Amino acid sequence: MTISGLQAYIRNKDHNPDNKIGYFYKLIEEVGELSEMIRNNSRAEETGTIKGTIEEELCDVLYYTVALANVYQIDLEERFRQKEELNKIKWGK
Numbered sequence: 001m002t003i004s005g006l007q008a009y010i011r012n013k014d015h016n017p018d019n020k021i022g023y024f025y026k027l028i029e030e031v032g033e034l035s036e037m038i039r040n041n042s043r044a045e046e047t048g049t050i051k052g053t054i055e056e057e058l059c060d061v062l063y064y065t066v067a068l069a070n071v072y073q074i075d076l077e078e079r080f081r082q083k084e085e086l087n088k089i090k091w092g093k
């Protein structure tokens with residue numbers, strides 16, 4: 001799945017432009033859960049499930065990042081390319 005494909009998928013199942021702050025709060029909540037999983041070094045390969053792992057929480061963080069991008073009608077694929085150009089200038093790579 002491409003980034004554009006992921007944006008379309010999430011837009012179709014969960015898109016509420018009036019819920020900007022709700023998506024943002026969920027993103028922060030999921031970052032907190034990711035922090036806990038990193039601290040526990042909980043990995044899907046070891047637990048045999050994605051539940052309660054770094055893998056699960058990275059997906060949750062990605063989900064709400066994309067949901068927010070959709071609310072602001074941001075083309076993440078294009079903006080990521082532009083940001084990489086800025087990074088090349090800033091960091092030389």
Ligand SMILES: [Mg+2]
Binds near residue numbers: 030
């Ligand atoms: Mg989560």
